[in-house]
Amino acid sequence: ETGVTQSPTHLIKTRGQQVTLRCSSQSGHNTVSWYQQALGQGPQFIFQYYREEENGRGNFPPRFSGLQFPNYSSELNVNALELDDSALYLCASSLASAGGRETQYFGPGTRLLVL
């Protein structure tokens, strides 16, 4: 186990709704990254948060937003849900260091189904 937890484990929403997914990072880690994984594909980077600020973003529209809290936990918010948002959402935590070679440790994911 990586010590990274995510909630909820599964979620069903309808088109147009909004969803909030949560992630608790591994103890001692200060960086959280979010990924979307569609069925049969590799994870796709959404964005990363470091010290409560967005620190890099992938090719996702603004309706994907996030937060990081002082305890380094994080939320992913998706507005105006679309059918294609159905996926496994993964959170990964890491410890950013001066050398920069941090390893990302993934949580179990949240399975989102949009109907």
Add this chain to the structure above:
Amino acid sequence: LAKTTQPISMDSYEGQEVNITCSHNNIATNDYITWYQQFPSQGPRFIIQGYKTKVTNEVASLFIPADRKSSTLSLPRVSLSDTAVYYCLVVPSGNTGKLIFGQGTTLQVKP
């Protein structure tokens, strides 16, 4: 960011050694190579990471030739529980945060 190419799928039998090769022709000087394992409906699990030559841990070995244009993940004596998708990633040094996953290699271990 360097692109990686690895076989889509591989089959093996229990007890065999499995070698999965990944090519990354455009790897940069400061990039390092990382492998993850993923079971269905679970998050990727870090396996091993290296920069050059050979790295070994309790799970696998990673062989990287001098030109670093490829790498080979070696899994000794696989079991049925090693059936999973294996991803090879080239990761830039520095806090870029962005891991780029390809489609990975689906390893099927048969009894």
